[in-house]
Amino acid sequence: MADSRVIIVGAGPTGLTAALFLVKAGVPVTVLESRTEIYDDPRAATFHPPTMEMFEDSGVTQRLHDLGIVCPKWQFRGRTEGVVAEFDLGLLAHVTRYPYRLQCEQHKLVAILADMLAKESGFTIHYGATVEDVKQCESGVTVVTADGSVHTGDYVIGADGGSLRRLTDEPSGDFLPSWSPDGKWIYFTSDRTGAMQLWKAPSAGGLAVQVTRGGARESWPSPDGKLLYFTRRGPAADIWTVPAEGGLEQPVPELAGFNRIARAWGVIQQGIYFISRQHGPRQEVRFFSFATRRVSSIAILEKEPTWNVPTLALSPDGRSMLTVQLDHAVNDLMLVENFH
Numbered sequence: 089m090a091d092s093r094v095i096i097v098g099a100g101p102t103g104l105t106a107a108l109f110l111v112k113a114g115v116p117v118t119v120l121e122s123r124t125e126i127y128d129d130p131r132a133a134t135f136h137p138p139t140m141e142m143f144e145d146s147g148v149t150q151r152l153h154d155l156g157i158v159c160p161k162w163q164f165r166g167r168t169e170g171v172v173a174e175f176d177l178g179l180l181a182h183v184t185r186y187p188y189r190l191q192c193e194q195h196k197l198v199a200i201l202a203d204m205l206a207k208e209s210g211f212t213i214h215y216g217a218t219v220e221d222v223k224q225c226e227s228g229v230t231v232v233t234a235d236g237s238v239h240t241g242d243y244v245i246g247a248d249g250g251s252l253r254r255l256t257d258e259p260s261g262d263f264l265p266s267w268s269p270d271g272k273w274i275y276f277t278s279d280r281t282g283a284m285q286l287w288k289a290p291s292a293g294g295l296a297v298q299v300t301r302g303g304a305r306e307s308w309p310s311p312d313g314k315l316l317y318f319t320r321r322g323p324a325a326d327i328w329t330v331p332a333e334g335g336l337e338q339p340v341p342e343l344a345g346f347n348r349i350a351r352a353w354g355v356i357q358q359g360i361y362f363i364s365r366q367h368g369p370r371q372e373v374r375f376f377s378f379a380t381r382r383v384s385s386i387a388i389l390e391k392e393p394t395w396n397v398p399t400l401a402l403s404p405d406g407r408s409m410l411t412v413q414l415d416h417a418v419n420d421l422m423l424v425e426n427f428h
């Protein structure tokens with residue numbers, strides 16, 4: 089390994105940490121970074137004891153201490169409750185030399201690593217080098233950047249972080265996404281035709297296809313992926329089905345009469361859970377079993393749920409349920425001045 093060259097894609101904290109440990113172990117490293125300089129977004133700001141232990145021998149830990157704030161205790165605070173819980177990391181003094189959190193922004197770590205690596209003879213970094221292709225062959229790896237440069241090495245480490253990929257780009261509202269069970273499709277609601285309808289787009293990218301024609305709000309696929317269950321806008325807001333390929337849209341007959349369901353329902357392997365919203369704060373959660381085709385009551389909620397966001401989630405085994413209940417409501421007075 090000591091004779092091998094490692095190519096690292098990305099000069100964030102992950103890439104440069106890997107680079108430092110490899111170079112210190114005598115392994116030459118080439119880092120390819122698409123930016124033209126090290127980024128200094130604040131992002132993460134806390135170092136925990138194991139990280140400080142890991143960086144101790146390299147001297148990084150000391151340099152982080154020169155820039156950071158030692159924080160032995162940390163707290164959860166509520167806006168009205170004050171301190172809800174306090175954690176005293178001093179209690180770990182018998183197991184670590186760093187019984188505290190160190191507050192120091194992540195870009196300072198990146199700058200320290202870049203500075204230390206610059207002094208290492210086995211280290212090379214290319215800025216403005218966006219990796220576009222990686223190929224493996226018997227003798228190692230070939231990495232090609234956007235300007236056509238080719239870098240060869242024995243191993244490549246992808247430390248390019250996460251990135252966003254746009255799936256839809258119509259000038260429309262696209263929202264309420266869900267996955268098909270096989271992961272190949274993303275179902276979503278879109279108003280791109282002027283009315284809210286269900287659409288589906290390949291998760292690997294590609295053209296979106298319209299699924300419903302008669303109007304739709306939110307959807308969940310059936311466990312076998314063949315159907316989409318969906319609600320419609322309007323006062324009924326009952327549950328309908330449509331084949332995932334598109335086709336006949338029809339209400340689920342056993343759920344006739346259960347309406348005002350929007351935002352409080354979902355589908356699991358065994359059936360559909362939902363709240364058919366009633367007048368008054370206490371709401372009943374019901375379950376429609378695919379096996380028996382019957383509806384049963386599974387809970388009466390003690391407090392009003394929150395209606396403007398998805399508010400129910402049943403565990404995959406159907407034994408536990410999450411609800412979002414309205415605990416506090418705050419109203420403020422606003423003064424409008426100088427009008428006649």
Ligand SMILES: Cc1cc2nc3c(=O)[nH]c(=O)nc-3n(C[C@H](O)[C@H](O)[C@H](O)COP(=O)(O)OP(=O)(O)OC[C@H]3O[C@@H](n4cnc5c(N)ncnc54)[C@H](O)[C@@H]3O)c2cc1C
Nearest residue numbers: 098099100101102103120121122123131132218219248249
């Ligand atoms: C706004 C924001 C706030 C955050 N807040 C926190 C927080 O409070 N606490 C916390 O723990 N974490 C936070 N994070 C997450 C934390 O920043 C990341 O976990 C961390 O940056 C991951 O480090 P990384 O080195 O793996 O990737 P990155 O830091 O993303 O670095 C990847 C590098 O690879 C480069 N790159 C990407 N593609 C290529 C390519 N094709 N070729 C060459 N180079 C490429 C990029 O330019 C970048 O420099 C936050 C992230 C963001 C975006």
